[in-house]
Amino acid sequence: KSDITIAMQLEPPHLDPTSAAAQAIDSVVYTNIFEGLTRFMGDGSVVPGLAESWEISEDGTVYTFKLREGVTFHDATVMDAEDVKFSLDRAMAEDSANAQKALFAGIESVEVVDPLTVKVTLSEPNGNFLFNMAWGDAVIVAPESIDNIKTNPVGTGAFTFGDWVQGDSITLNRYPSYWGDQPALETATFKFISDPTAAFAAMMAEDVDVFDNFPAPENLPQFEADPRFQVLVGSTEGETILSTNNKKPPFDDIRVRQALAHAIDRQAVIDGAMFGYGTPIGTHFAPHNPAYVDLTGNSAHDPEEAAKLLADAGYEEGFETTLHLPPPSYARRGGEIIAAQLADVGIKAEIINVEWAQWLESVFKGKDYGLTIISHTEPMDIGIYARPDYYFQYDSLDAQTLMETLNATTDPDERKKLLGDMQRLIATDYVNGYLFQLAKLGVAKVGVQGLWENAPTAAIDLTQISWAE
């Protein structure tokens, strides 16, 4: 069997990973259709992609990439250094619509040395540069096919774009002239099923072979009990937190934020909202990362302590605030539980369910909120705590200097230590309520092999997938 149907919850709006934030785009195209200079592996490591190798100058500002030979785009044109320069320049440009433009902010210039060599000069050293180049937003595209990239993506990956039945499915086909090993699959169909019930039904009825990121954790025991299916539980980069508006009274008082942290029973949230799937976190960092520090004890569930802290802060009667909840069920369900837990210590949080567009507008941009629940899925994004204008409005000089030092540091041990300091800083400042690391819950038919268990980035790497004999 060489075809597979993979379901996912959201449909990509279009197929250009370099001009939208939608993760669904990456799920379909990342490493399948488009590739970057470097790429993520399932375990989160960054390995060479279209760049076979690279050299980094002494001061860490010049990267010279050696490109693979014989790489062609699906329209048979050759991928060379010009394409790399084009792609990076396009992402950095004035009128670029790249959702992660910050990834390219440090690039000063891109030079074509020869058809297979590109030299990228940074304005200052950046320890994350290779990691940044592995993002879906940094894939290499070709000027010839850029005009229709949104509906007819042409990349260098192992699969070519086949067909898109809007609202229903996208089909990819094997690219015979792929530079690397030929994948086991001939065709792959991505099906979009947003409704959790429908997801369950589709899986049960065996309409689909794999469900990437199954939306209803409550159904997993049934799949586990069913010999037809396998359940893959892994981790994502999603730190799920109770974001707190640090500038809005009473949350500008650290005692109130600490009270909040002690009022929450993480395990209850994980059990109730995620049916047990998820790892408790005590700071904004992924537990599977070697640099992770377990700080959950710092904000252990202790309603009495919380009440005491509130009284200290002058809120013995509690107070009222809002809790904005975006659509995903971790937020909606988690929100109900947290609201109930907060109510126990006297905080009356009015639940306001919002759509993403509203969330972006009023919470993220307008900063008009008290509390909100959200999973921060970008990998290694602790840097947001150094941005005082970020929506939770944490303005700490310590954090900002720490991050600056970190960015300029390339030594792994030193970086690890700095990351640990940063984690401790935000945990003891109780910037946000830290809940759990979102689990990646995959369901597949028995016999499907090579699925990513973890999700360092939103990707469904078809090249690794195959059917057992």
Next chain:
Amino acid sequence: MSRNLILGAVLSSLVLLAALMSFVWTPYDYAALDIPNKLQPPNAQHWFGTDHFGRDMFSMIMVGARTSIAVALVAVGIGMALGVPLGLTAAARKGSWLDEVIMRGNDLVFAFPSLVIAILITAVFGAGAINAIIAIGIFNIPVFARITRGAALSLWEREFILAARVSGKGAARISAEHILPNVANLLIVQGTIQFSLGILAEAGLSYVGLGAQPPTPSWGRMLADAQTMVSFAPHLALIPGLAIIVTVLGLNLLGDGLRDWLDPRIRVARA
């Protein structure tokens, strides 16, 4: 009194009773979570079992009845309060531009896809019971306007209206004194039907997450929450589903029964 009327009245008042009762007593706090005891099937402690957060379903159904009734009732109220005067006016000014404007306006509202507009309204103003009421209420206006106008038009042809006009009464006065009381029956019957539709609409909106917001329970949201759990905790979907069915059924039967009961032909025969 027909069987329909009695059955309908019994079912409806059962639901109403549960709703009223919930203000003073529920077996448990409807909002109290008890996650270790989640998803219990109906048993002696929890008559309707517990939901995915361990909340008592019986208490939630009682309080949910309150939500459903409140939303549907106010929505019908809006529809009547605006629709009936519009219908009376249109009938009183039959054939004038005012009549034309009112009726075309009605057609236009009818032409809008109601659910889409309801979703839009909640997108604009945020999800919540009040906005659900408005969204449902708007589409009740033309229903009542049309019914009122239709009935009023035939009343305006009646000789007793002519007699009132001979007595020098103006259109507004006649509408209030003679037309309104005579269309009241019809409005009551239609009211119960719209009420039951309102309950379904509220459930539908809550089902897509646009009705009353948690922790206020609502039958539609209970159903939505239950969706993924039907296969292993069917009571989660069955109970609110049956609650909706019983209520709507009760109201429909009540409406049907009232229609027969209030039918003038039968009334005269009884007198």
Next chain:
Amino acid sequence: MLRYALKRLISLFISLVVASVVIFAVIEVAPGDPASFMLGVNAQEDTLAALRAELGLDGSKIQRYFNWVSGMLVGDFGTSYTYRTPVSQMIADRMWVSLPLALYALTLSTLIAFPAGIYAAARRGKPGDLTVMGATQLGIAVPNFWFAMMLVLIFAIKLRWFSAGGFAGWDKGVWTGLHSLTLPAIALALPQAAILARVMRSSLLDILGEDFMRTARAKGLSRRQALWRHGVRNALIPVLTIIGLQFSFLLAGSIIIEQVFYLPGLGRLVFQAISARDLIVVESVVMLLVFAVITVNFLVDLAYAGVDPRLRGRS
């Protein structure tokens, strides 16, 4: 004739203009920015501005309204903000699901409702009537999404006669297409059939009380013959109105059912577009639906004339 058609057209036109203003106004005040929705939390201000310019969101509202309306007049519904494909093509694609689904459901409901309504009317007050009427009461009371859930549970998961949802597309054959629309169509049709059967019954009962039915019996027609030859056609007029209303409802009102069965129909398109703030799609689809309803009403008016010669023109 010409005058009438003209009057009808003018009123249709005014309705559409008013509708377009209302739709535009409602949608434009909705909070949320399509550009930031597209670009997510890490987007930079300049990127957002660039995208907004690209989408044509930087002009004034009034200007945008006129662009939209004038585009529609020449059949150009604009380009979707999120999908970046022509809206007209997206609508056309979805129409191929929604329209057949609506027709399928309507056919089913008619096929159920007509015999049921006629049967009940013919047996007024007898156990058969009471049974049918009881069933219709229940049919109206059951929320269709709940019914859909039960259908999936039984027919897709337990019995596996149908797939749980999704739409295979027409290119795999009409039968496959219909097969995948069957459960949704049933879920949609049931409440509609209940309503229709009731209307059919009461309309028929009204007709049965008419003098001409007695005349027909006096000619020697049996009860059944009189019912079929003289009753049904006359009873059709109120039934037609309801069918017209139902069709409009089915076209747009199946959002929830499309959601449950993850069908790529118009309803879900609007639903998604609203949450993605793909304003142009929402505006155009709602506009189209309003247009469809008004047109269907017009067609129903014409159908009246087909059924009732009193409404036909005299030559």
Next chain:
Amino acid sequence: MSLLQIDNLSLTIHETEILKRIRLRIDAGQIVAVTGESGSGKSMTALAVMRLLPNGAKADGAILLDGRNLLPLMESDMCALRGAEIGMVFQEPMTALNPVKTIGDQVIETILIHKAMPRAKAWARAQEVLTRVGLPPDRFPLSRYPHELSGGQRQRVVIAMAIALRPKLLIADEPTTALDVTTQAQILELLKGLAREYGMGLLMITHDLAVVADMADQIVVMRQGEVVERGATTDLLNNMQHPYTRMLFQASGHQVSLPDPPEPQPLLEVKNVIRDYRLPRKSLFGRSGHNRAVDEVSFTLNRGERLGLVGESGCGKSTLTKAILGLEETQSGDIRLDSQPVFSGHKPNPAVRRKMQVVFQDPYGSFNPRHRVARLITEPFHLLDTPPSGPERQDRIAEMLTAVGLRPDDAGKFIHEFSGGQRQRIAIARALIIRPELILFDEAVSALDVSVRAQILDLLAELCTTYNLTYLFISHDLSVVRTITDRVMVMQAGKIVEQGETEQVFSDPQHPYTRTLIDAAPVLPDIGTSVA
């Protein structure tokens, strides 16, 4: 053996006794008229013969058609008889035909349902019977729909359907009550002709005694489900045995005597009044036209005078009433009461309006069923600047109720608690309560039973003496107008074609239309002498 013989027919509907041991016989070619007050069971008798009784009806006794008892027959056998052996014509021609089928189809259906002949022949037969009833296919093609015919023409179609297979027995249940007098005369003539020509037995139900006397060979008088008297027409008319029969015939020809009118002194002046109605579109694509309901009407009504207005249905009588009352604006012309216009500046003139009141045809429909009598009859107080209140109001109510022959304590009742005649009395009380100078009676007695009608006419005459009434009495019933007015106007198609002293106009009509009208109206033979 008689054609139809009904023996001891009893009928109950849901345990209520409707018919009590009815006996009746009809011979071939004979016309038997069944008469009696409303609700006496005439229609039920006919329906029992057809076996088309309402649900819950149980019939006992025997109905023999050519000696064969119909009551125990199977339904399918009855179907074979209906239309073929027994034809029936109903009262309402407007609704007796299926609006969505052509007249041809409907006539042919009778023939085809009995499989009497092939379609082509059936077609020819349909044309033949339609011609026979006065609808020749060249002028009235079979493809016409009922709505394209007038009431009289539709009734002819119904008759054509009933006689298409030349049944032995034709039952006609009030076949002409919905038609105007001239059309009525034609239809009755047609039925009579058919009965003679085809030798059919005709069972004709009517409450119009003049029609009965004119047509029937035999008369059957029914009352409360019983046959009280029967006999050959001339015998019965000359020798009525039962007091009910006598009462019925007397009431039909009831005469009242009015006081003499005072000196002419104009009260109401109507000059060149025109009233047009915009017609609704005739068809989906048609354009709307105009209908001139009142055309250049002028007349004067003097104080204390009783003026009659006659004319057939739809000639514009009610429209004129509304114009006089100032309920609707006229297109041109001038209406003045006491030399003041009823309409000034597009608004009714309240000062004038309070001097007029009206009594309508339908004694039930002209009252709001939800109000009590006291409120109903005091509604005109709204016209007064200072309406009486408290005990004064009570007194006025009591006075009025007494004046119309009711009791003061009836004021607390609802309208449905009264009989038709009492209701019309209440309507008159309402009209009188503000002592108007002019009362308009628009078909005020047409909906009443003959005996009740006689009482109301007496009441009017009495009130004329006590209150010195001035009124305009509108009716299509010439005999009533003749006795209750001093002067009369004849209206045709919106125009007044003749006016003059009542007796004069009736005894010596000048205008041809007046003559047709008087000729067409069936008259009761003078039976005053023969009443014992």
